Amino acid sequence: xxxRDKVVVVTGAAQGIGEAYAKGLAAxxxxxxxxDIHADKGQQVAKEIEALGGVARFVRCDVSDRDSAAAxxxxxxxxxxxxxxxxxxAAIYGDMAFDLLITVDWDYYEKFMSxxxxxxxxxxxxxxxxxxxxxGGAIVNQSSTAAYLYSGFYGLAxxxxxxxxxxxAHELGGMNIRVNAIAPGPTDTEATRIQxxxxxxxxTRQMAIKRLGTTEDMVGTLKFLLSEESSWxxxxxxxxxxxxxxxx
Ligand SMILES: NC(=O)c1ccc[n+]([C@@H]2O[C@H](COP(=O)([O-])OP(=O)(O)OC[C@H]3O[C@@H](n4cnc5c(N)ncnc54)[C@H](O)[C@@H]3O)[C@@H](O)[C@H]2O)c1
Numbered sequence: 001x002x003x004r005d006k007v008v009v010v011t012g013a014a015q016g017i018g019e020a021y022a023k024g025l026a027a028x029x030x031x032x033x034x035x036d037i038h039a040d041k042g043q044q045v046a047k048e049i050e051a052l053g054g055v056a057r058f059v060r061c062d063v064s065d066r067d068s069a070a071a072x073x074x075x076x077x078x079x080x081x082x083x084x085x086x087x088x089x090a091a092i093y094g095d096m097a098f099d100l101l102i103t104v105d106w107d108y109y110e111k112f113m114s115x116x117x118x119x120x121x122x123x124x125x126x127x128x129x130x131x132x133x134x135x136g137g138a139i140v141n142q143s144s145t146a147a148y149l150y151s152g153f154y155g156l157a158x159x160x161x162x163x164x165x166x167x168x169a170h171e172l173g174g175m176n177i178r179v180n181a182i183a184p185g186p187t188d189t190e191a192t193r194i195q196x197x198x199x200x201x202x203x204t205r206q207m208a209i210k211r212l213g214t215t216e217d218m219v220g221t222l223k224f225l226l227s228e229e230s231s232w233x234x235x236x237x238x239x240x241x242x243x244x245x246x247x248x
Contacts, residue, residue, distance in 0.1 A: 001028050001029035002028045002029065002223065002227050002228075003025055003028045003029045003030035003085075003223075003226070003227070004028075004029035004030075005029070006029070006030045006031070006084040006085060006226075007030065007031045007033070007076065007080040007081070007082055007083050007084050007085070008025050008030045008031070008032055008033070008083075008084060008085035008086070008087065008226065009032075009033040009035055009072065009076060009083060009085070009086050009087065009123075009127065010022045010025070010032060010033065010034060010035065010087040010089060011035045011036070011061065011063050011086075011087065011088055011089050011090035011119070011123060012035075012036055012063075012089040012090030012091060012142075013032075013034040013035060013036055013042065013045060013087075013089065014034065014036035014037075014038040014041035014042035014044075014045055014058075015038070015041050015045075015189070015190065015191075016094075016189035016190065016191055016215060017089060017142070017184065017187060017189060017215050017218050018036070018087070018089040018090065019034075019045050019215070020215035020216060020218065020219055021087055021089060021218070021219060021222050022034050022045055022049065022056065023045070023048070023049060023054075024216075024219035024222065024223060025085075025222075025223065025226070026049040026052075026054030026055065026056055027052070027054065028223065030055075030085070031055040031056070031080045032046075032049060032054070032055065032056040032057075033056070033057060033058075033059050033072070033076050033080075034046045034049075034056055034057070034058045034059070035058075035059050035060075035061040035063075035072055035090070036058070036060070036061065036090065037060065037061070037062050037090075039058065039060050042058040042060070043058045045058070046058040057079060059071075059072050059075050059076065062115075063088070063090045063115060063119030063120070063122055063123050064111075064114040064115045064118060064119050064122060065122070066122055066125075066126070069122050069123050069125075069126035069127075070126050072126070073126050073127055073130055076130075077130055082130055082131075082133060082134045083127055083130040083131055083134070083137065084131065084134055084137045084138070085137060085138050085139070085140075085226045086123060086124065086127045086131075086137070086138075086139045086140075087139075087140050087142070087222065087226075088119065088120035088123055088124070088139065088140070088141045088142060088161075089142040090115065090119055091115060091116045091119075091142065091157075092111075092112055092115050092116055093154070093191045093195065094189075094190060094191025094192075094194045094195060095191075095194065096112070096154060096195065097112075099152070099153075100152060101152055101153055101156070104152075104153060109153060112153055112157065113153070113157055113160075116154070116157035116158075116161075117157040117160040117161060117164070120141050120161060120164055121164060121168075124139060124168060124172075124179075127139075128172060128175070128177060131175070131177050132175045132177070135176060136175065136176030136177055136178075137176075137177045137178075138177065138178045138179075138180075138225065138226045138227075138230075139168070139172070139177065139178070139179045139180075140179075140180055140181065140182060140222055140225045140226060141161050141164065141165050141179070141180070141181040141182075142161070142181070142182060142184070143158045143161045143162050143165070143181040143182065143183040143184075143237055144158040144183055144184060145183050145184065145185045145186075145239055145241045145244060145245045146158050147159045147161070147162055147183060147237075148183075148245050148247060149245075158183070161181060162181060162183075162237050165179050165180060165181040165235060165236075165237060166235045166237075169234040169235030170235070173234055178225075178230070178231075178233065178234040179234055179235065180225045180230070180233060180234060180235070180236045180237070180238065181236070181237040181238070182218060182221050182222060182225070182237075182238055182240055183237050183238065183239045183240070183241065183245075184213055184217075184218055184239075184240050184241060185203075185207065185213055185239070185240070185241025185242055185244040185245070186200050186203045186204070186212050186213065186241075186244075187212060187213035187214065187215060187217070187218065188200070188212040188213065188214055188215075189215060192212070200212060203244075204242070206244060207241070207242040207243055207244040208242060208243025208244070209242035209243055210242070211242065212242075213240065213241065213242060217240060218240055221238055221240050225238070
């Protein structure tokens with residue numbers, strides 16, 4: 001029960017990897033805020049956690065909207081007294097448009113970046129004062145190994161997430177707030193099935209461990225990065241990818 005008395009906000013927790021993060025943290029004692037734009041699925045995740053004896057609540061939150069982020073912080077601190085952890089996992093992914101950087105519609109591109117890149121900054125700016133009041137905290141951003149491959153605006157946003165992680169680690173380190181990122185490789189979620197279909201299996205041929213990741217594969221690293229076990233680790237991007245990428 002590493003996270004007893006800890007309060008953690010997980011964005012994009014209505015399904016997929018975020019759902020596994022929320023459930024994994026709740027199973028180790030955290031009070032979890034399931035933050036998402038999808039109310040029905042998000043409420044269901046919170047209910048499932050509570051049915052297993054955990055503490056959770058769904059809060060509707062659009063990570064690209066500053067007012068929505070501020071409202072989430074208010075509701076969370078009122079309900080649980082503070083915030084110790086933030087997982088910036090939300091992204092437009094499963095229903096993402098296929099297009100190129102040189103042709104993508106500007107309005108779509110700006111909306112995409114406002115969620116997939118700026119959303120992590122919006123949430124961090126809203127949450128960090130509550131962490132500071134608790135004497136510190138930990139933030140984990142969700143990157144992707146797509147940051148190291150050609151993957152258009154999706155990969156570009158994840159490169160931004162990596163940079164944001166490194167820069168914010170410096171701005172928040174003096175407040176005892178650590179900022180790290182997880183870069184998953186291709187992971188078997190409904191969104192990946194929609195995005196990549198059969199092609200996802202093909203990608204596993206290039207990996208050291210020749211299978212897709214599972215949502216559960218991600219949870220151990222998340223718990224490590226949020227816990228005291230990683231108390232001197234900040235500004236790092238950890239690939240959880242079956243040995244799929246080399247970074248020199
Ligand atoms: N699945 C993979 O193979 C894979 C690999 C690398 C990185 N990732 C990253 O992991 C994260 C989760 O991926 P997934 O496969 O579970 O995707 P998913 O599409 O199942 O989950 C994303 C969640 O984010 C929510 N969301 C979207 N826009 C939002 C907004 N504006 N505000 C709040 N919530 C919003 C969605 O409703 C959804 O619940 C994403 O950041 C994705 O880029 C996924």
